[in-house]
Amino acid sequence: MTDIVLTPYIEKVLSEQDEYRAAGPSAFPRAIRSIAKPMSLLTNRLIPGEVIEAAIRGADWAASGSIRKAAINHDFTDLTECDEAAAEVRRWALGYAVTGGGAAGAFGAVGLVVDVPATIALALRTTRLVGLCYGFGADTEAERIYILNILHLAGANSAEEKREAIERLASDRREFGKDDWQKIVRLTGQTTGSVAMTRRVAATLGVNLSARKIAQIAPVVGAAVGAGVNAAFQNDVATAARFAYRARWLELNEGILEGKVSTG
Secondary structure, three states: OOOOOOOHHHHHHHHHHHHHHHOOOOOHHHHHHHHOHHHHHHHHHHOOHHHHHHHHHHOEOOOOHHHHHHHHOOOOOOHHHHHHHHHHHHHHHHHHHHHHHHHHHOOHHHHHHHHHHHHHHHHHHHHHHHHHHOOOOOOOHHHHHHHHHHHHHHOOOOHHHHHHHHHHHHHHHOOOOHHHOOOOOOOOOEOOOOHHHHHHHHHHHHHHHHHHHHHHHOOOOHHHHHHHHHHHHHHHHHHHHHHHHHHHHHHHHHOEEOOEEOOO
């Protein structure tokens, strides 16, 4: 037993965290894949793992000044305020995703060449910004690996992949200490994570994005599909990032490890 009393909001958050753990991976790419399976070979050739890997390595981790301000201009010790800031980042990401996906979709297969790297770059920015919302922004290799593992979680193609990604994130959190909280840094330039982790994420996202974007190369409906699939993917990214950084915030501020209150 423990005499720790949790606020109603913390209890609500813990329930949402448990629901995310228990839920399967996004059904959207599986649904698209089943509808447009005959085109999958072409799409896989258009979006090889090397393209995803290059996009990850070359992504600009900086975000716009207005979004950075929204992400850090609040009380990091208040989970409600952190969640509200993360929700604003999610809305920003969805807006960009819809605009970019719609424009790229209008050009069919040719548009994918531009759209895929842009999608990955936006996903990295979104993940970084959500981390900033909860007070985490150290410019370290450990932080970069954590971000890559969040992308792996967001792009999980099976329940097993999702479980493994969640376990890997829990393991990652053991690499951080209290000094890694609120290390809000100026996010400029380009950076990379470990080679092995980058390749693992690239393989997972290659399958996930190929499945999502198959229908985007269809004539007439490409723009609408492109906007929809990009928004769905960025929503998955924002949700995975919120889950991962909430878990880290709860460990640090409430002593709650993977949904369980620590009595040690």
